[in-house]
Amino acid sequence: MRQKDTIQLLEKIADKYKKEYHLSTRIDISKLGNYCYYNRKGDYIALALRYVQFRIGDNLRDYIFALLHELKHAIDYTKSKESFEEEARWIDWAKYQESLEYHNSVPFEKRANDFAEKEVNLWL
Numbered sequence: 001m002r003q004k005d006t007i008q009l010l011e012k013i014a015d016k017y018k019k020e021y022h023l024s025t026r027i028d029i030s031k032l033g034n035y036c037y038y039n040r041k042g043d044y045i046a047l048a049l050r051y052v053q054f055r056i057g058d059n060l061r062d063y064i065f066a067l068l069h070e071l072k073h074a075i076d077y078t079k080s081k082e083s084f085e086e087e088a089r090w091i092d093w094a095k096y097q098e099s100l101e102y103h104n105s106v107p108f109e110k111r112a113n114d115f116a117e118k119e120v121n122l123w124l
């Protein structure tokens with residue numbers, strides 16, 4: 001699948017979840033860049049295909065998974081900013097950046113991975 005088509009599909013998928021969960025999250029998908037994250041202060045998702053390709057994998061499932069993971073952060077934050085911030089307060093952010101194991105053990109990261117794991121099959 002061409003990158004242009006991948007981006008279009010990801011935007012379509014994002015729209016569906018934005019409607020379903022009443023998100024006002026801005027979705028910024030690009031080809032190049034070294035990032036894939038949800039910024040809760042600005043309420044936007046920034047996802048670079050090249051980052052996903054190198055860090056996660058290079059098939060359609062990997063791109064959709066990455067998007068769904070970030071969407072789940074947006075869903076959680078939209079649902080309750082207070083509880084998200086409460087969770088965030090307990091995180092060792094230095095360790096979060098350094099250790100993938102620690103990163104994936106954080107409750108909202110677990111929820112995001114579980115959500116993506118479940119939802120990705122709807123799109124394949």
Ligand SMILES: [Zn+2]
Nearest residue numbers: 069073109112
């Ligand atoms: Zn995450």
